[in-house]
Amino acid sequence: MGASYADVVIPTLLLIGLVFGRWWRVSVPIAAVGWVVLLLVGGYGSGLDFVAGAGALALANLVVGVLVYQAIALVARGLATLLHRGRTDVQSDPKG
Secondary structure, eight states: OHHHHHHHHHHHHHHHHHHSGGGHHHHHHHHHHHHHHHHHHTTSOOSHHHHHHHHHHHHHHHHHHHHHHHHHHHHHHHHHHHHHHHHHHHHHOTTO
C-alpha cells in the first residue's frame, strides 16, 4: 500500500502546486490538510504517525510544485521585461 500511496501523492500534489502556485499562501495549508483528510476518509491509514507523515509528504511535494511555478513565472516576467525593453529601445532610436 505504501508504494501506491507514493505513486498517487507525488504527481497529484506537484500538479496542485503548479496550478495554484500563484496563491501559495492559501493553497499550501489547504492542500496539505485536505490531502490528509482525503486519505483518512479514504481509509488509507490512521493514527498520529500517519497524519504527520502524510502531511509532511504532502507539504514537501506541494512546495516543490509551487517553487517550480514561481521559477517559471520569474523567468517569464524577466523575458517579458527584456522583450519590452528591446522594443522600446528600437522605437526610440533616432538612427533606426
